[in-house]
Amino acid sequence: MSNEMRAALYDRYGPPEVLYEGRLPKPVPGPGEVLVRVHATSVNGGELLARRGGARYATAGGFPKRTGLDFAGEVEALGSPMTALAPGTRVWGMLGYAFGSAAEYVVVRPRRLALAPAGLDLVQAAALPGVGTTAITALRDKARLRPGERLLVRGASGGVGSVAVQLGRAYGARVTGLAGAANLDFVRELGAEEVYDHRVTTPADLGRFDVILNTAPGPGLGAYRRLLAPGGRMVSVSFDPERQLASLAYIAASAVFGSRRVRFFSGNPTHPLLADLTAYVESGAVRPVVDTVFPLADIAKAHRALEEGGVRGKHVVRIG
Missing domain, CATH: 3.90.180.10 (Medium-chain alcohol dehydrogenases, catalytic domain)
Incomplete structure (x- = not known):
């Protein structure tokens, strides 16, 4: 050997x-x-x-x-x-x-x-393993997404986003997805009720949400945070790579100066979370x-x- x-x-x-x-x-x-x-x-x-x-x-x-x-x-x-x-x-x-x-x-x-x-x-x-445990942590543990709530997934066709759309539906939320035009039907097939082309849709076109999950790198956190309904929660697993310090400073300030806090985390899953993901897959909730x-x-x-x-x-x- x-x-x-x-x-x-x-x-x-x-x-x-x-x-x-x-x-x-x-x-x-x-x-x-x-x-x-x-x-x-x-x-x-x-x-x-x-x-x-x-x-x-x-x-x-x-x-x-x-x-x-x-x-x-x-x-x-x-x-x-x-x-x-x-x-x-x-x-x-x-x-x-x-x-x-x-x-x-x-x-x-x-x-x-x-x-x-x-x-x-x-x-x-x-x-x-990486994107699945991230989506579970974001929606279940950080945002505490509840049945009937409106969920917006920004970057819905990507790795974390595609799992988040499936989980959001499994949790009983009404899911809206933002993705590229070529992927809108794909996101709808994953379980989103509404899908929008992120290139031509502005935050003002979208209405209010109880939970927003940002998986898309780049600017725009502030504009989307303003879409949160009272008691709304925003979780970001990505930030602007060209302005890392400014993005992280904005996320930190949101916890101090506003009721609509932006939660950010970096995944580091261990056995219990990985086992939860296994159960979601075996139940058919996530593929x-x-x-x-x-x-x-x-x-x-x-x-x-x-x-x-x-x-x-x-x-x-x-x-x-």
């Missing part, structure tokens, strides 16, 4: 083309750790920011650096016996605030794992939406595709 593995790497910050498929030592699980053979991972916005050098706090250390946050695969080996896991168990999970799941193997703690949904192809499953599957050798193309926009759901990278 080889002591090396294939992995996506980059030797400098820059555009997608800095990424390449290289080789690293195969990790060995220590006590209390799990070695997972990765079937697939997905491309997330935070990885684009890190690759460009915009999140150096999360990519400490020298080059080469790695990419990938979530994964779906099978348990390969255990650093110590565990009753809930055994080699061959299908799992999915997240690396937390680290990068490196775009590789043949990852070592994680059990708290970063949950059983993958029964009957779901693991390549398809890889589209969900993965995969735009394109790329081989690991095309990791640069996968990053480029996400940067170009217009994605329906997620771009997935097949490792095997």
